[in-house]
Amino acid sequence: MTTQLFGAPIRRKEDPRLVTGGGRYLDDLGHDALAAAFVRSPHAHARIVDVDASDAVDVEGVVGIYVHDDLPGRVGEPLPLLIPHPTLTHGRTGYALARDEVNHVGEPVVMVVATDRYVAEDACQRIRVSYEPLPVVVGIEAARDGDLLVHDDVPGNVAAHMLQEVGDVAAAMAAAPRTLTLELDIERSACTPMEGKGVYARWDHERGELRMYSSTQTSTGVRAAVAAKLDLPLAKVECIAPDVGGGFGVKIMHPWPEEVLVPWAARLLDRPVKWVEDRREHFIGSAHERGQLQTVTVGFDDEGRVLALDVKFWHDNGAYTPYGIIVPIITSTQLLGPYKPGAYRCEFWSLYTNTVLVTPYRGAGRPQGCFAMERTMDAIADELGLDRTEVRSRNFILPSEMPYDHGLLFQDGRPLKYDSGDFPASLAKLKDLVGWDDFADYRARAEAAGRKVGLGIGCYVEGTGVGPYEGGHIQIETSGRVNVATGLTSQGQGHETVFAQIVAEELGVRMEDVHVTTGDTRRMPYAVGTFASRAAVMSGSAIALAARNVRAKALRIAADALEVSPDDLEIVEGTVRVKGAPATSMSLGTVSVLSNPLRYAFDDAAKAATQFAGTFDPDKPPVADDEEPGLEGRDFYSPTQATFANGMHAAVVETDPVTAEIRILRYCVIHDCGTMINPMIVEGQVHGGVAQGVGGALYERMAYDESGQLLNASFMDFLMPYASEVPTIETDHLETPSPLNPLGIKGAGEAGCIPVSAVIASAIEDAEGFPITRMPISPNDLWELRRRHAAGEVPSLHRLSSTSSKEPTA
Amino acid sequence: MKPAPFVHHAPVSVEEAVSVLGEVGHDGKVLAGGQSLIPILNMRLASPGHLVDINRVTGLDSVEVTPEAVRVGALVRHAGLERSAEAYAALPLLRQALVNVAHPAIRNRGTTVGSIAHADAAGEMPAILALTDGVVEVAGPSGSREVAWSDFFLGALETSLAAEELAVAVRFGRFPAGTGTAFTEAARRHGDYAMAGVGVAVTVTDGVVSGALASFVSVTDVPSVLDLGPALDGAEPGSGEWDAALDTVAEAVRGHVEPEGDIHASADYRRMLVTELTRRALPRAADRAGADT
Structure with a gap:
């Protein structure tokens, strides 16, 4: 290769288009479509008594008003439970429109279709729904008490109860020289992509075909779900994800009620229909995540080695469980991070509450698990008076122990087996980057100036690139243009760039000749979706394999034409040439011409491939028996297990001694996602993840009141961090390559956000000298903790800090 | 999040605006920068039948500096006032406060007079009008009138402006020579509504304080001015006496404010916060007073 493309920090191909307003998002489509709007439940838990739309039907421009009774067949049946699990004994899903009961504020009850959204909302305002309020369950403690029930037929509000144990925890705990118990609490947050959800559907009456667009992370999933709901053959449904303005997990959940109802209405009315979610709807009508209460008991020796780890946690799954219990399963398995406890037991209860449902949000249960593990590591260090990094080191899985099998089942139903990683090397780099060993001096100088500063750390391992599979399809046109398709979708990650880098490198073509399409079921009908930091690993690997197939085919055809052996050929910048004799060559475009014998000439390139061009051996068929026409190739990648990326973060924070305002002075990241396709994009992913992590650590929470009203359902009061x-x-x-895939890569999408709450808690604890057990933390929260600490209600750390030069003042 | 139907009026003169306001009465709202009003309409928290859009009205977009005051027309955007060199020279407090009003994009559109007429307890500029002993110039069906700030603000989001009246300008009073000012606030995020904020003005004569005032954001229902003269008068900034007086100030502030708690901060926290912010603002104002003399 003349230019190294794989591994180079190449600028994103998609950015000039996206940053100059050239993106086409869901709401840029379908200007002729009718608009849907929804009457949503104002109650967290209530029986629907009556819906009176008499004042709304006369609003000029209203085309249709629909309640559950209007929904025929499968459209009116409960939405699917996408990921069943044996322990999800009481899985429940809602209806596209609530049938007789609502279980959270924001649940759709009535759909109005009108000439535009303004009219639709005018009509919604005139529809009167009578409710009989029912007792409301808000918060994990209320759900755990089980006195009041979300679903009458789910005792104790327990959707799932799961237990995994490796080794004999009871015995190991009993034998441990020391034990500690921590009570931890993580609040809810949410993905809050800049673009909410959106659906646009067109029905082709003549052909009986549906074309729909959805702002989704899985167009193949939506397509299959909608075909099933509307009782349509799969071949009669197309689903396209246009440019999508962020997903972060909420758009992997499907089908959303609107994804069923909008296509249904389009078919019923035989007119295009569109729905674009507004911000308030997104807060109350999509999904949240993160809320957990945790109890960690750890047994350890005097060196800080963990002999037994016993974790119980209670997970808030909201009103329904359409996405199963993926989030708590990930918490329970990824909690272990880079460590190898002597014995491990994790038991969780996934609980219903009358709140918005819970589905994966970037990190997907890992931030909570990391918080539990890392708070435990800090507590052990404090108990023993050891440096916090030393305790971590003593519990690390070593490179020589890879692959390391934890003996647990991961979220994909396969063994939790780390493929590679060098945790001691990562930690050494982190300590170096943040200046861990020099911090005591820095703190002493800060304290002398009346400032409070603290240093925090957090480590994690992230299972990325879960199966089952993805595919890649590559076709080279006679112009030399390389068309690449993969089925998973893009929400701004830079897929057009990294997939092009892979193809350019594998094929030997220029980046600008490679054109990537994602998320279009017409181009690649077999796909799973974009989640679990899997796009690069899964589609990247599939595309690499497809590129190798195309390359082999190109070399076969060119070798035949140039009368040389394929082994003597190379492809450089789109030209196939003889190694060492570059004058003997032909362009890939010409190879494409040769690959597709034609009867008709429609341009000069095609002329060369027609039957009288005189270029073919009359004794051979135009297409060889073992070939197909066209210079194209397709392949799929389906790994036996996930790859495991890892990272370690450290932060220096300053807390105002009076106002308790919290400022992050430095934030340092060591990141290992195996071989990097494009380090600039990896860093961008890390930056975005850390930004969301900072939101979860210091700003974002879902402020539900006791009646289940979300008090901060706007960006004015839900404090997503600004730049x-x-x-x-x-x-x-x-870069510790993965041995599992052809490129040695691991996922990077979620990494940045995973340890941030743990890191910031660690740093604030270090600054303040008392334990931080609940995140996020606001200045008001910290100020209250200081008061309680001063009153003796919150204990001091044993050593005020392992890195402290002296006791911080209270 | 689409507004309910409304009639859009676009008068081109104050007289026409007042006439339309008189016709539509309580079913009308004045639209200037729209930075508070439009979100309220979109969320259907208010559904006025008429919007009287004054953006085409002539003669309301100037900033004038007189020996007594800085006069700001009803169509002057926050950003315009913030960047006015004349206004800054005459009354630095305006820019000191304005940079805390939301974000630049909002300041580019939102008007200072509009934010005063909106009378949000979390707004910076109502507090500044109070601290500068300002006046609102009002046009109505029966002519013009002037309303002192203390008669203008009646409650949270409530003023003495009648439905058929238009606030055409405000005048922020200038401070005597030897006065330094400071404004500071603490918000959860940069540019958010403050959990608490304070503007202070300290006048120093012959090296000692001869007057000190404070006014607050987000911790009082309506703007009010706390006279800190009794605590600080006669003290030399930076002296031991001054430091002791700051404790008296803190006591006075704690007694003066009436914060309410919400999901972002409790009443107790806000009280502590505004007290500390006042402590931190006063020395800065005093420094500037010294620099001026």
Whole structure:
């Protein structure tokens, strides 16, 4: 290769289009469509008594008003439970429109279709729904008490109860020289992509075909779900994800009620229909995540080695469980991070509450698991008076122990087996980057100036690139243009760039000749979706395999034409040439011409492939027996297990001694996602993840009141951090290749957000000298903790800090 | 999140605006920068039948500096006032406060007079009008009148402006020579409504304080001015006496404010916060007073 493309920090191909307003998002489509709007439940738990739409039907421009009774067949049946699990004994899903009961504020009850959204909302305002309020369950403690029930037929509000144990925890705990118990609490947050959900559907009456667009992370999933709901052959449904303005998990959940109802209405009315979610709807009508209460008991020796780890946690799954219990399963398995406890037991209860349902949000249960493990590591260090990094080191899985099988089942139903990683090397790099060993001096100087500063750390391992599979299809046109398709969708990650880098490198073509399409079921009908940091690993590997197939075919055809052996050929910048004799060559475009014998000439390139061009051996068939026409190739990648990326973060925070305002002074990241396709994009992913992590650590919570009203359902009161709240992020990388895929890569999408709450809690604890057990934390929260600490209600750390030069003042 | 139907009026003169306001009465709202009003309409928290859009009205977009005051027309955007060199020279407090009003994009559109007429307890500029002993110039069906700030603000989001009246300008009073000012606030995120904020003005004569005032954001229902003269008068900034006086100030502030708690901060926290912010603002104002003399 003349130019190294794989591994180079190439600028994103999609950015000039996206940053100059050239993106086409869901709401840029279908200007002729009717608009749907929804009457949503104002109650967290109630029986629907009556719906009176008499004042709305006369609103000029209203085309249809629908309640559950109007929904025929499968459209009116409960939405699917996408990921069943044996322990999900009481899985429940809602209806596209609530049937007789609502279980959270925001649940859709009535759909109005009108000439535009303004009219639809006018009509919604005139529809009167009578409710009989029912007792409301809000918060994990209320759900756990089980006095009041979300679903009458789910005792104790327990959707699932799961237990995994490796080794004999009871015995190991009893034998441990020391034990500690921690009570931890993580609040809810949400993905809050810039673009909410949206659906646009067109029905082709003549052909009986549906074309729908959805702002989704899985167009193949939506297509299959909608075909099933509307009782249509799969071949009669197309689903396209246009440009999508962020997903972060909420759009992998499907089908959303609107994804069923909008296509249904389009078919019923035989007119295009569109629905674009507004911000308030997104807060109350999509999904949240993160809420857990945790109890961790750890047994350890005097060196800080964990002999037994016993975790119980209670997971808030909201009103329904359409996405199963993926989130708590991930928490329970990924909690272990880079460590190898002597014995491990994890038991969780996934609980219903009368709140918005819970589905994966970037990190997907890992931030909670990391919080539990890392708070435990800090507590052990404090108990023993050891440096916090030393305790971690003593519990690390070592490179020589890879692959390391934890003996647990991961979220994909396969063994939790780490493929590679060098945790001691990552930690050494982190300590170096943040200046861990020099911090005591820094703190002493800060304290002398009346400032309070603290240093925090957090480590994680992230299972990425879960199966079952993805595919890649590559076709080279006679112009030399390379068309690449993969079925999973893009929400701004930079897929057009990294997949092009892979193809350019594998094929030997220029980046600008490679054109990537994602998320279009017409181009690649077999796909799973974009989630679990899997796009690069799964589609990247599939595309690499497809590229190798195309390359082999190109070399076969060119070798035949140039009368040389394929082994003597190379492809450089789109030209197939003889190694060492580059004058003997032909362009890939010409190879494409040769690959597709034609009867008709429609341009000069095609002329060369027609029957009288005189270029073919009359004794051979135009297409060889073992070939197909066209210079194209397709392949799929389906791994036996996930790859495991890892990272370690450290932060320096300052807390105001009076106002308790919290400022992140430095944020350092060591990240290992195996071989990097494009380090600039990896860093961008890390930066975005850290920004969301900072939101979860210091700003974001879902403020439900006791009646189940979400008090902060707007960006004015839900405090997603601005750029001004996100610190400069210092990064360094380690590249430990994965042995599992052809490119040696691991996922990077979620990494940045996973340890942030743990890191910031660690740093604030270090600054303040008392334990931080609940995140997020606001200045008001910290100020209250200080008061309670001063009153003796919150204990001090044993050693005020392992890195402290002296006791911080209270 | 689409507004309910409304009639859009676009008068081109104050007289026409007042006439339309008189016709539509309580079913009308004035639209200037729209930075508070439009979200309220979109969320259907208000559904006025008429919007009287004054953006085409002539003669309302100037900033004038007189020996007594800085006069700001009803169509002057926050950003315009913030960047006015004349206004800054005459009354630095305006820019000191304005940079805290939301974000630049909002300041580019939102008007200072509009934010005063909106009378949000979390707004910076109502507090500044109070601290500068300002006046609102009002046009109505029966002519013009002037309303002192203390008669203008009646409650949270409530003023003495009648439905058929238009606030055409405000005048922020200038401070005597030797006065330094400071404004500071603490918000959960940069540019958010403050959990608490304070503007202070300290006048120093012959090296000692001869007057000190404070006014607050987000911790009082309506703007009000706390006279800190009794605590600080006669003290030399930076002296031991001054430091002791700051404790008296803190006591006075704690007694003066009436914060309410919400999901972002409790009443107790806000009280502590505004007290500390006042402590931190006063030395800065005093420094600037010294620099001026």
